[in-house]
Amino acid sequence: MIGTPAFQDEFERARHSIFRLETLQHYGGDPNFTRFQTGGSWHDTDSKRHWVDLVRRRVADGVAMQRVHVVTTPWTDYVRFEITWSYPPNAAAGEDIRIVNATRPWPGPDFWMFDDDHVWLMHYRPNGDLERVENASSSTSTVRACLALKQRALAAGEPLPVVTPAP
Numbered sequence: 001m002i003g004t005p006a007f008q009d010e011f012e013r014a015r016h017s018i019f020r021l022e023t024l025q026h027y028g029g030d031p032n033f034t035r036f037q038t039g040g041s042w043h044d045t046d047s048k049r050h051w052v053d054l055v056r057r058r059v060a061d062g063v064a065m066q067r068v069h070v071v072t073t074p075w076t077d078y079v080r081f082e083i084t085w086s087y088p089p090n091a092a093a094g095e096d097i098r099i100v101n102a103t104r105p106w107p108g109p110d111f112w113m114f115d116d117d118h119v120w121l122m123h124y125r126p127n128g129d130l131e132r133v134e135n136a137s138s139s140t141s142t143v144r145a146c147l148a149l150k151q152r153a154l155a156a157g158e159p160l161p162v163v164t165p166a167p
Helices: 005-013 031-037 047-059 077-092 140-156
Strands: 017-022 065-074 094-102 110-116 116-123 132-137
Touching: 005 110, 005 116, 005 132, 017 140, 031 047, 031 077, 047 065, 047 077, 065 077, 065 140, 077 094, 094 140, 110 140, 116 140
Parallel strands: 017 065, 065 094
Antiparallel strands: 017 110, 110 116, 116 132
16 A cells, blocks of 8 residues: 555545546556566555455445546556556456546546545656655645546546557
């Protein structure tokens, strides 16, 4: 898991929903992507097992887990990795994953939202490496803006199984 213990605790405290908006076309520091690129096994890594187990458990608790990734074409190798290899086990565990095929990147931050009122902004360096995770839950305007982005993304997103790579 990434971020601070307080951020990690949000995944256990959520009562109704956990939502992730991803807008970057590449995220750095993902060892599973490196293994994928080199043909190594990554399906059974600790990080993937941990995430799939968390999704399965939280969904069984009645918590909706949703993710929307806004992607542009042509797809980067990283987006292709996520959509064709990394997301399917998450979806099989119960995570509702949707893809927005956009003509240009969306404005607004990457973030996690818990129960529609706790927002954690994800700040990345230009190379896609995570710089920091910021708790923005005390900012009513940020929470409202992220809730609007969540609603827009969910409405625009296509369910994962119907997405096909662009030529």
